[in-house]
Amino acid sequence: MAGEPQADCLFCKMVTKEIPATVVRETETTLAFRDINPQAPTHVLVIPKAHHPNAAALAAAEPQLMADILREAGEVAAGDGIDGTGYRVVFNTGAGAGQTVFHVHAHVLGGRGLNWPPG
Numbered sequence: 001m002a003g004e005p006q007a008d009c010l011f012c013k014m015v016t017k018e019i020p021a022t023v024v025r026e027t028e029t030t031l032a033f034r035d036i037n038p039q040a041p042t043h044v045l046v047i048p049k050a051h052h053p054n055a056a057a058l059a060a061a062e063p064q065l066m067a068d069i070l071r072e073a074g075e076v077a078a079g080d081g082i083d084g085t086g087y088r089v090v091f092n093t094g095a096g097a098g099q100t101v102f103h104v105h106a107h108v109l110g111g112r113g114l115n116w117p118p119g
Contacts, residue, residue: 003050003061011103015049021039025075029068032108037113041111042080042087046072051103055074055091082110086093 005012013019014031021033024044035043048065050057059066070089077083087110091100 003052005017006051006103009051009103010101013050013107015118017045023061024079025072026033026071027068029065030072032072035107039107040109040114042082042108044076044080044108046076046106046108047103053095053102055104055106056093066108067104071097073106076108077110080110086110086114088114 005016010019014021014033021031023031023033025032025046026114028044029049032044032046032047046069048058048062048069050062050065052061052065055066058069073087073089074083077087087108090109091104092107092108
């Protein structure tokens with residue numbers, strides 16, 4: 001069920017501290033931690049503490065929680081000093097787009113040039 005922790009979800013286990021993460025920010029509704037395979041000097045994932053499989057599902061079910069994630073992405077960028085130089089917030093939705101953990105997460109990327117188009 002959406003919102004409820006999933007026993008087999010890697011990110012749900014990070015929320016409950018069963019699996020360690022390098023946490024950079026935590027709020028009542030979100031957790032932000034460093035990516036274990038960074039693609040930029042700043043590469044932080046921001047997740048909701050509630051389980052939702054992807055960004056579209058979260059936005060439909062809990063739009064305020066989606067807003068919380070985007071606000072925290074900005075706070076992560078400010079904390080890493082990249083808010084003035086620019087950063088990217090990416091949501092991968094579905095395996096074909098590169099989503100490997102099916103718990104919605106925003107990638108906050110910055111600290112180097114980010115060419116367009118990505119990929």
